[in-house]
Amino acid sequence: MSGSRKLLIICGMLLALWGMGFGLYYALFVEHQVLDKLGGSLATSFTEGAKGDLIASHGSLQTYADTQFDYVRSVDVHSHWIGFAMLLIVLGVAFDHLGFRESRRLLLAWLLVVGSVTFPLGVILQTLDRGIIPRAIAALGACLVIIALAATVLGFARTERN
Amino acid sequence: MTGMTTGESAIQFEATSPRRLLIIGGIALTVAGMIFGDFFAVFVLHQDANRISEGLIAVTDAVAAKDPVGVISNFTNIGGLLENRGTKVDAHVHVIDFGYLALLLALIQPYVAFAKRARRQLAVVFIVGATMLPVSVFLIHYVGLAHSPLTTIGWASILADLGGLLVVIACLGELAGLWRYIRGASDAIPADSSLKDRSWSCRALLIGGTLLVLAGFLQGARYAIADLSRDEANDREVLEEMLDRSAIAQELVGKDMEFAHKSVETYGTLQAEKAVKIAAHSHTIEFGLLAILLAFAQPFVFLSEKWRRRWVIIMLSGSVILPVFVLLEGQYPKWVRFIGGIADFGGLMVVVALIGMLVGVIRYSGLLETGESARA
Numbered sequence: 003m004s005g006s007r008k009l010l011i012i013c014g015m016l017l018a019l020w021g022m023g024f025g026l027y028y029a030l031f032v033e034h035q036v037l038d039k040l041g042g043s044l045a046t047s048f049t050e051g052a053k054g055d056l057i058a059s060h061g062s063l064q065t066y067a068d069t070q071f072d073y074v075r076s077v078d079v080h081s082h083w084i085g086f087a088m089l090l091i092v093l094g095v096a097f098d099h100l101g102f103r104e105s106r107r108l109l110l111a112w113l114l115v116v117g118s119v120t121f122p123l124g125v126i127l128q129t130l131d132r133g134i135i136p137r138a139i140a141a142l143g144a145c146l147v148i149i150a151l152a153a154t155v156l157g158f159a160r161t162e163r164n
Numbered sequence: 165m166t167g168m169t170t171g172e173s174a175i176q177f178e179a180t181s182p183r184r185l186l187i188i189g190g191i192a193l194t195v196a197g198m199i200f201g202d203f204f205a206v207f208v209l210h211q212d213a214n215r216i217s218e219g220l221i222a223v224t225d226a227v228a229a230k231d232p233v234g235v236i237s238n239f240t241n242i243g244g245l246l247e248n249r250g251t252k253v254d255a256h257v258h259v260i261d262f263g264y265l266a267l268l269l270a271l272i273q274p275y276v277a278f279a280k281r282a283r284r285q286l287a288v289v290f291i292v293g294a295t296m297l298p299v300s301v302f303l304i305h306y307v308g309l310a311h312s313p314l315t316t317i318g319w320a321s322i323l324a325d326l327g328g329l330l331v332v333i334a335c336l337g338e339l340a341g342l343w344r345y346i347r348g349a350s351d352a353i354p355a356d357s358s359l360k361d362r363s364w365s366c367r368a369l370l371i372g373g374t375l376l377v378l379a380g381f382l383q384g385a386r387y388a389i390a391d392l393s394r395d396e397a398n399d400r401e402v403l404e405e406m407l408d409r410s411a412i413a414q415e416l417v418g419k420d421m422e423f424a425h426k427s428v429e430t431y432g433t434l435q436a437e438k439a440v441k442i443a444a445h446s447h448t449i450e451f452g453l454l455a456i457l458l459a460f461a462q463p464f465v466f467l468s469e470k471w472r473r474r475w476v477i478i479m480l481s482g483s484v485i486l487p488v489f490v491l492l493e494g495q496y497p498k499w500v501r502f503i504g505g506i507a508d509f510g511g512l513m514v515v516v517a518l519i520g521m522l523v524g525v526i527r528y529s530g531l532l533e534t535g536e537s538a539r540a
Contacts, residue, residue, distance in 0.1 A: 015339070041239070041243065044239070044403075045235065045236060045239040047403075047407060048223055048226075048227055048235045048239070048407060048410075049232040049235045049236060051227045051235075051407045051410060051411050052226060052227045052229075052230050052231055052232040052234075052235050053230070053232055054230065054411065054414065056407075056408070056411055059407055059411075060404065060407075063400065063403055063404055063407065064400075066400075066403075067396070067399070067400040070396070070399070071396060074396075085449065088264065088268065088453060089377060089453065091268065092268065092271075092453060092456045092457060093374075093456070095271055095272075095460065096370055096456060096459065096460075099362075099367075099370060140388075141389075144381070144385050144388075147381060148378065148381060148382065148385070151374060151377060151378040151381065152378060154374050155371060155374045155375050155378060158367065158370045158371045158374060159371055
C-alpha cells in the first residue's frame, strides 16, 4: 500500500473516530440541555410577549439566537468531520488511480488531511470566539480541501488520458 | 468483466460472500432511502411546513390575545410537528448513510483479516442494525411511549439504539480485522484486483464523483461566506418583528394581525431558502461519494458495457439535476412546483440507475452460481 493511501485511510479512520466521539460526547452531555434551552427560550420570549413584557421577551430571543448559533455549528462540525473522514477513506482507496507521482500524491493527501481537520476546527472555535481568527482557520481549511479536490479531479482525468 | 479473473471473483463474490451481501445490501439501502426521501418530500415536507406556519400564526394570535397558556400549547403542537419531520429526515439520512457505509465495508473486505464465516456474520449484523435503526426512528413519532418500560424513552427509540449498537459492533469487528491485516495476518486473504479496474464506467464515476464533491463543497463554502451570517441575523430579526407586531396588536381594538401574520410568512420563506441551500450542498456531496463508491462495484455489475455506461450517465446526470433544481426552487418561488418536479425527476434518475446496477450485481452472482462465463 502506497504512503499516500495509507495516510488517507488511517487519517480518515482516526477522523471518523474523532467525529463520532465528539458526536457522542455532544449528544450525551450537551445536546439535550441545548435543545431544552433553544425551545425554552423561544417559547419564553413569546410567553413574555403575551404578558406584555417586551424587554424580557427580547432578552429571551437573544438567548435563543445565541444558542442557535452554537448548536448549528456544533452539529455541522460533527457531520463535517465524519463526512470528511468518509471522503478521505474513499479517496484513499482510489488514490492509486491518480495520474501523478507518489510524491505529488502524498502532498495532495496531506492537503486533504490538514484541510479536513482545520476547516471544522475553525467552525467549532467560532462557538468560543466570534472574531476573525476562527473564521480564518475555517477559510484556510476550506481552501486546502478545494485545492486538493480540484487536483484530485485532474489526477483522475490524467489517468484516463494516459 | 475488467481486471479480475473469474477464479478470484468467485472466491470474493460467491453466494455466501460478505462482499456480495454488503454490495447488494448497500445499494438496496441507498435505493430504499432515496425512494423514502422522495415520498417524504412530496407527501410530508410541504404539508408539515404549512402546519408549522399555521402553528406560528396561532402563537402570534395568542400573544395578541395576552394568552401565555395558548402560546405554550401552540409551541407544544409545533414541537410535535418538528419531531414528526425530524424523525423522518433522520430515517432518510440514516438509511442512505448506512448504504454508503455498507459499500465502503464491501470495499475493504479483502483487508479484513478474519475467516469468511466471521466476516459474513459481521456483514449480517451490520445489515440487520442498519435496517433496524432507521425503521425504528421512523416509528418513534407513531409509537411514542406506548407499553414502554421507561418513562422518557419509547420502544421505538430503544430498538433504534439497539440497531445503532449492532452497527457499532459490526464496524468495531471490521476495524479489528483491519488491525489484524496491518499486523500481518493477511495470508488467508485473496489478492484484490477489483480496485485495479480501469473501465470507462469506473473512471467516469471516479471523475464525476470527485467533481460532484468539489462542486458541493464550493457551494457550501459560498453559502457559509455569503449567506449564513445574514440568514442568522434575518432569522432573529423576523422573529423579533413577529413578536413586536403581535404585542402592538394587544393594544388595538380590532386586533389587526395582518403584519404579524406577514412576518410568519417571511419567517417561513427564510427557513425554506435556508433548507434548499443546505439540501443542495449535502445532496451534491453525498451523490459524489456514492459515485466514487460505486466505481469500485463496477467489476461486479454483470451487464454489457453499453448498459453499464448508460446507468453511469443516468446516475451522474440525476446527481447534477437534483441539487441544481433544488437550489433553483429557492430562486424562483413562483415556479416551485415545476422546478421541484424536475428535482424529483433527478432523484428518480439516480434511483433507476442504482436499481439497474443492482440488477447487474445480482446477475453477476447468478453467473457465478450457474458457472456460466459468457457475458450477456
